[in-house]
Amino acid sequence: AEEANAHRKANRIKVTGTDVPYPFASFSDLLSRFELRSFLKRNLDKYNFNKPTPIQMQAIPILLHKRDLLAIAPTGSGKTLAFVLPMVQDLKAHESAGFRALIISPTRELAQQIYNEVKKLTEGRGMKVCMLTKATAATQAQAPELRQKFDILISTPLRLVHALQQESIDLSNVRHLIMDEADKLFELGFLEQTDEILAACSSPALQKALFSATLPSSIEQLANTVMKDPVRVIIGSKEA
Numbered sequence: 001a002e003e004a005n006a007h008r009k010a011n012r013i014k015v016t017g018t019d020v021p022y023p024f025a026s027f028s029d030l031l032s033r034f035e036l037r038s039f040l041k042r043n044l045d046k047y048n049f050n051k052p053t054p055i056q057m058q059a060i061p062i063l064l065h066k067r068d069l070l071a072i073a074p075t076g077s078g079k080t081l082a083f084v085l086p087m088v089q090d091l092k093a094h095e096s097a098g099f100r101a102l103i104i105s106p107t108r109e110l111a112q113q114i115y116n117e118v119k120k121l122t123e124g125r126g127m128k129v130c131m132l133t134k135a136t137a138a139t140q141a142q143a144p145e146l147r148q149k150f151d152i153l154i155s156t157p158l159r160l161v162h163a164l165q166q167e168s169i170d171l172s173n174v175r176h177l178i179m180d181e182a183d184k185l186f187e188l189g190f191l192e193q194t195d196e197i198l199a200a201c202s203s204p205a206l207q208k209a210l211f212s213a214t215l216p217s218s219i220e221q222l223a224n225t226v227m228k229d230p231v232r233v234i235i236g237s238k239e240a
């Protein structure tokens with residue numbers, strides 16, 4: 001525990017919550033500690049993810065322990081990999097079970113960046129990622145059997161709520177829900193969409209995580225209302 005605290009201090013990682021999992025220091029550590037899948041290590045190496053960033057050091061073990069998470073770290077600090085890696089580790093391979101992970105992003109552009117990162121991490125595994133757009137939503141509405149084709153869904157909140165209202169999407173098997181850039185989501189009025197999205201993610205195994213660059217009280221409140229025994233991680237000098 002002392003070692004973990006020293007490691008946190010050296011990397012300016014602040015945590016609150018019960019039984020917070022220890023941070024890790026190198027991606028190789030994940031091989032023994034969490035049996036990181038070899039294809040993930042291979043893809044990390046291939047794309048030059050050589051050393052974890054502070055948010056990755058602490059958020060990845062928390063998510064791999066299936067805990068709910070509120071993660072605050074500056075822009076450009078590697079938050080995407082912090083949620084994509086544990087998600088892909090858990091989903092393991094393609095299954096015909098429909099969407100098992102949902103990533104909500106405030107804008108189409110940011111969603112596209114996440115899509116690219118997911119593609120890198122899942123390379124060689126045949127895992128299927130769907131970017132929800134007008135076109136892909138329409139296709140799914142016409143051919144519901146297509147929904148089984150995908151494992152991971154990435155969407156903006158408005159597009160997603162629209163698809164839910166058209167019943168062109170099924171989120172009942174989702175066990176990873178990521179709300180990325182939560183501060184921007186809120187600026188765009190996300191709170192109005194959360195109830196509908198959370199109700200559609202009806203699996204009891206659902207894990208929730210909020211990632212954000214800043215921590216306005218709206219986000220803290222949402223975390224406290226919708227999450228179960230969450231861990232809070234704050235990186236750097238961004239004040240709590």
Ligand code: ADP
Binds near residue numbers: 077
């Ligand atoms: P954030 O979401 O916190 O703004 P991103 O996840 O978009 O940051 O990451 C910013 C950039 O850093 C991306 O180009 C990403 O590929 C790169 N990156 C993330 N983690 C690492 C790492 N451990 N090593 C090297 N580059 C990384």
Ligand code: MG
Binds near residue numbers: 079080180181
């Ligand atoms: Mg980001």
